[in-house]
Amino acid sequence: MTVRRGGPVGLALLAVLALAVLIVAVSVGASPLGFRDLLSILAGHGDASSRAILLDVRLARVLLAGVVGAALASAGAAYQAVLRNPLADPFILGVSGGAALGATIFVAVSPTSAIGSPLGRPLAAFLGAVATLVVLFGLARFRGRTATTALLLTGVVLNAFDSAIIQFFVTAGDPARFQGTLAYLMGAMGSPPWGALASVAALTAIGVGILGANAHTLNLLSLGAEEAGQLGVPVERSTWVVVLAASLITAAAVAFTGIVGFVGLIVPHAMRAVFGPDHRALLPACAIAGAATVAAADAAARTLLAPVELPVGVITAVIGGPFFLVLLLRRLRAS
Amino acid sequence: MTAPALKFERVTFGYGGSPVLAELDLTIRPAELVGLLGPNGVGKTTFVRLASGALAPSAGRIELFGEDLAALAARERARRVAVVPQETHPVFEFTVSEIVRMGRAPHLGFLGLETQRDRDLARDAMRRCSVEHLADRSFRALSGGEHQRVLLARALTQEAPLLLLDEPTAFLDIRHRLAAYDVLVGLRDAGLAVVVVSHDINLAARHCDRLVLMHGGGVVADGVPAEVLTPASIGEAYGVDVEILTDPSTGRPFVIATSPR
Numbered sequence: 164m165t166v167r168r169g170g171p172v173g174l175a176l177l178a179v180l181a182l183a184v185l186i187v188a189v190s191v192g193a194s195p196l197g198f199r200d201l202l203s204i205l206a207g208h209g210d211a212s213s214r215a216i217l218l219d220v221r222l223a224r225v226l227l228a229g230v231v232g233a234a235l236a237s238a239g240a241a242y243q244a245v246l247r248n249p250l251a252d253p254f255i256l257g258v259s260g261g262a263a264l265g266a267t268i269f270v271a272v273s274p275t276s277a278i279g280s281p282l283g284r285p286l287a288a289f290l291g292a293v294a295t296l297v298v299l300f301g302l303a304r305f306r307g308r309t310a311t312t313a314l315l316l317t318g319v320v321l322n323a324f325d326s327a328i329i330q331f332f333v334t335a336g337d338p339a340r341f342q343g344t345l346a347y348l349m350g351a352m353g354s355p356p357w358g359a360l361a362s363v364a365a366l367t368a369i370g371v372g373i374l375g376a377n378a379h380t381l382n383l384l385s386l387g388a389e390e391a392g393q394l395g396v397p398v399e400r401s402t403w404v405v406v407l408a409a410s411l412i413t414a415a416a417v418a419f420t421g422i423v424g425f426v427g428l429i430v431p432h433a434m435r436a437v438f439g440p441d442h443r444a445l446l447p448a449c450a451i452a453g454a455a456t457v458a459a460a461d462a463a464a465r466t467l468l469a470p471v472e473l474p475v476g477v478i479t480a481v482i483g484g485p486f487f488l489v490l491l492l493r494r495l496r497a498s
Numbered sequence: 499m500t501a502p503a504l505k506f507e508r509v510t511f512g513y514g515g516s517p518v519l520a521e522l523d524l525t526i527r528p529a530e531l532v533g534l535l536g537p538n539g540v541g542k543t544t545f546v547r548l549a550s551g552a553l554a555p556s557a558g559r560i561e562l563f564g565e566d567l568a569a570l571a572a573r574e575r576a577r578r579v580a581v582v583p584q585e586t587h588p589v590f591e592f593t594v595s596e597i598v599r600m601g602r603a604p605h606l607g608f609l610g611l612e613t614q615r616d617r618d619l620a621r622d623a624m625r626r627c628s629v630e631h632l633a634d635r636s637f638r639a640l641s642g643g644e645h646q647r648v649l650l651a652r653a654l655t656q657e658a659p660l661l662l663l664d665e666p667t668a669f670l671d672i673r674h675r676l677a678a679y680d681v682l683v684g685l686r687d688a689g690l691a692v693v694v695v696s697h698d699i700n701l702a703a704r705h706c707d708r709l710v711l712m713h714g715g716g717v718v719a720d721g722v723p724a725e726v727l728t729p730a731s732i733g734e735a736y737g738v739d740v741e742i743l744t745d746p747s748t749g750r751p752f753v754i755a756t757s758p759r
Contacts, residue, residue, distance in 0.1 A: 385589060390586060439592075
């Protein structure tokens with residue numbers, strides 16, 4: 164069976180498609196403002212209130228969703244390669260949960276003046292993500308495929324643990340500090356302040372950039388530590404660089420929006436089917452498609468029960484949960 | 499006098515219990531095709547792992563072309579020594595061509611982008627290993643014998659002056675075994691140092707300039723095939739009685755195992 168791959172042209176088409184999804188996402192919402200209003204505002208017309216709704220509320224939110232999606236999908240692809248496990252995902256591994264816990268603790272204990280700082284929550288989330296990885300590395304011994312069960316189990320337990328502690332802080336903590344964060348566990352997109360959006364976007368750009376520079380290294384690491392080393396990869400150092408970069412972007416994605424599950428599982432799988440497993444094509448494809456996926460999921464979350472909003476993680480979990488089970492079943496059948 | 503391609507000096511290594519290799523001394527020179535023989539568990543694969551830097555010796559020193567292996571960066575090491583592993587299990591659906599091009603990894607620049615020369619070298623290596631027609635097929639879907647030919651092609655693409663092969667012909671049919679050794683002899687003639695770990699004594703005896711027979715963590719016999727393949731040395735290493743004939747076409751020894759000791 165000859166394998167065909169979507170090349171640069173495929174990537175360009177994907178980018179156009181993703182842009183269309185983002186525009187549609189900005190055009191739908193609780194208020195009846197649509198695509199025409201968006202065009203007239205971008206052309207410099209429109210009144211102040213529709214301007215505020217479309218740009219500060221919707222556009223900011225869609226951009227945040229896009230950045231979060233790009234981050235989670237890229238992180239998923241990276242974890243899957245270094246762990247040699249196609250079922251890895253920031254949420255399933257418990258890294259998102261650890262990041263959410265870090266951000267929650269920050270909100271609970273930081274001085275009032277620092278709560279709103281754009282970098283505080285992401286950095287606390289990063290520490291939480293790294294702490295999770297240390298536990299994961301320690302318990303599940305990363306390399307080799309035998310670790311699958313241990314890895315998934317560890318992730319399940321870490322998620323349950325992190326959720327419990329987060330619930331504790333949210334319930335016992337100062338209600339003013341935790342306003343609206345109950346939805347945090349299932350992804351509370353919300354419309355971010357521009358400072359927070361800029362911070363998430365910048366951290367994601369840094370992390371995705373690091374992963375991109377190591378794209379070929381990810382190909383080699385996916386063959387296993389020994390072969391990667393024999394092909395010239397400094398395995399230990401590269402693994403840490405990749406894992407830290409993936410954790411940084413997971414933390415950025417989680418910091419202000421909470422846990423959006425399964426994006427890092429679904430998107431890399433779909434993109435691998437189209438573009439192949441070479442990370443030099445796969446990573447950009449994941450970033451683009453991840454952005455479109457979460458933007459679309461968030462648009463659905465905003466509109467399905469309007470004016471009530473669903474947490475975006477509900478949408479991704481409803482699709483991602485069964486997807487994960489199918490993959491797991493296939494894997495069990497194959498072995 | 500040029501430095502040896504590979505030099506083990508009193509190298510000891512164990513996986514925890516008793517050492518697999520005990521104070522092993524072995525030197526491989528450029529333009530030499532060496533067959534590494536010995537029974538299961540004698541440390542042949544460990545030798546390959548040590549020589550390629552996948553493992554570090556617990557005592558002793560390993561030199562690659564006169565340089566201390568331990569002091570070389572992974573990339574520099576991979577430019578000097580290429581390995582054909584027994585098998586590989588990629589978790590993703592890489593094509594044969596993608597797997598072979600990975601051999602270029604230690605030569606690629608910052609972003610890992612390939613040039614036309616990299617692609618040409620990979621294509622040429624696939625042709626030499628008769629896997630060119632499989633270039634766009636999924637590696638995982640191929641047979642064990644096809645895998646081994648692809649891995650040999652990847653190692654050739656690496657352009658290292660020392661090549662280590664861990665039972666590269668185990669899954670090959672006799673035609674492809676001969677073809678694989680033809681490739682190795684060609685590499686030797688081009689000046690490469692080639693070490694083949696093999697269980698096929700006669701195939702190794704027919705093609706290799708030199709055989710090294712290992713047993714008990716060290717070397718039992720080392721030399722041209724006729725010196726190494728004696729009833730005494732084979733008996734000691736493998737624990738079998740053998741009869742040794744002479745291959746009429748090459749004059750090399752031909753071993754027939756008659757009974758276990």
